[in-house]
Amino acid sequence: MTGPAEVPVVAIDGPGGSGKGTIARAVARALGWHMLDSGALYRLVGLAATRQGVALDDGGTLAGVAHGLDVVFDPLGGEEGRTLLAGVDVTAELRNETAGRAASLVAAVPAVRAALVGRQRAFRRLPGLVADGRDMGSVIFPDARLKVFLTASVEERALRRYKQLKQKGIDVNLPALSKDMAERDRRDAERAVAPLRPSPDARILDSTGLGIAAVVVQVLDWADEAYPGLARREGPEA
Numbered sequence: 001m002t003g004p005a006e007v008p009v010v011a012i013d014g015p016g017g018s019g020k021g022t023i024a025r026a027v028a029r030a031l032g033w034h035m036l037d038s039g040a041l042y043r044l045v046g047l048a049a050t051r052q053g054v055a056l057d058d059g060g061t062l063a064g065v066a067h068g069l070d071v072v073f074d075p076l077g078g079e080e081g082r083t084l085l086a087g088v089d090v091t092a093e094l095r096n097e098t099a100g101r102a103a104s105l106v107a108a109v110p111a112v113r114a115a116l117v118g119r120q121r122a123f124r125r126l127p128g129l130v131a132d133g134r135d136m137g138s139v140i141f142p143d144a145r146l147k148v149f150l151t152a153s154v155e156e157r158a159l160r161r162y163k164q165l166k167q168k169g170i171d172v173n174l175p176a177l178s179k180d181m182a183e184r185d186r187r188d189a190e191r192a193v194a195p196l197r198p199s200p201d202a203r204i205l206d207s208t209g210l211g212i213a214a215v216v217v218q219v220l221d222w223a224d225e226a227y228p229g230l231a232r233r234e235g236p237e238a
């Protein structure tokens with residue numbers, strides 16, 4: 001079961017820094033649909049494991065951490081919502097590079113991925129879901145009628161991430177970020193379970209050189225095609 005089949009899903013997959021999060025959030029807002037940030041779940045498992053002193057390659061114990069994840073996504077806390085792990089606000093901590101690295105490690109553990117499947121599918125609720133991740137179209141919601149694989153050159157993705165972190169007052173070094181991003185891409189693409197790869201039926205969208213608005217409009221147009229009538233939206237570009 002991938003959740004109730006009558007609930008429409010737009011799956012947006014792609015590498016880190018491709019702008020998936022920003023695009024998925026904007027599309028979900030425009031459609032008035034729910035949003036799943038699946039990367040946050042892997043980040044949360046990494047964070048919870050670190051706090052509990054569990055090694056990031058200890059598959060059996062990590063699966064238990066994933067199953068027992070005590071998380072609340074509070075959509076009303078701030079512009080992007082607030083995430084509570086065991087009652088503690090971890091919104092800012094989740095976005096830092098340490099959490100990203102930990103997420104990439106735990107995401108390579110098959111038992112962790114399996115433990116998170118049901119939790120992700122539970123987000124599929126009316127009127128619809130925009131799901132952002134690496135395997136939304138290939139594994140979690142294979143029946144989604146719109147699958148987008150969003151990408152951009154590694155240089156542009158590193159630069160976007162650099163600006164994003166700088167804006168948050170986090171000190172980063174661009175060459176190191178670029179190297180780290182290429183390394184994470186490689187790990188995500190080469191892992192045995194659910195490697196980062198576009199599904200054969202995904203639409204590839206290369207956002208190098210494109211602004212956010214242009215990408216959002218393209219995804220909304222495709223959503224309209226995939227779910228006629230359901231994904232219609234109000235506003236100037238409708």
Ligand code: DC
Nearest residue numbers: 038039040042103104107133134135
């Ligand atoms: O999208 P993100 O940067 O928050 O993802 C963090 C890590 O989690 C990244 O290394 C890939 C992994 N991930 C995954 O394997 N599957 C998903 N559906 C989402 C994220």
